[in-house]
Amino acid sequence: MAITNTVIWKSVFGNKRVHFGKSVLSGTVTGGDVNTGLIKCEGFMVCPYNSTAQECGVNEDLSSPIDGTAVAIVGETDATLYWLAIGH
Numbered sequence: 001m002a003i004t005n006t007v008i009w010k011s012v013f014g015n016k017r018v019h020f021g022k023s024v025l026s027g028t029v030t031g032g033d034v035n036t037g038l039i040k041c042e043g044f045m046v047c048p049y050n051s052t053a054q055e056c057g058v059n060e061d062l063s064s065p066i067d068g069t070a071v072a073i074v075g076e077t078d079a080t081l082y083w084l085a086i087g088h
Contacts, residue, residue, distance in 0.1 A: 003032030038068030
């Protein structure tokens, strides 16, 4: 199947843009890229919703800004993940 991403809201905190969204891993998919809507992503947090094992994570090195259109995440099959991206 696939990963489906949705940006739920966007805001500005100081000199940073902050986007909040949801990703759904359907079928046998256990990861994929999140398009945060940001040009550069400097911070990314992800948490599971309605998952029994509650396992998910970011598969990126965020020690320097990365492409905000392709933040790699991992999770369980058929999981819904909420995320928060910070950048510009």
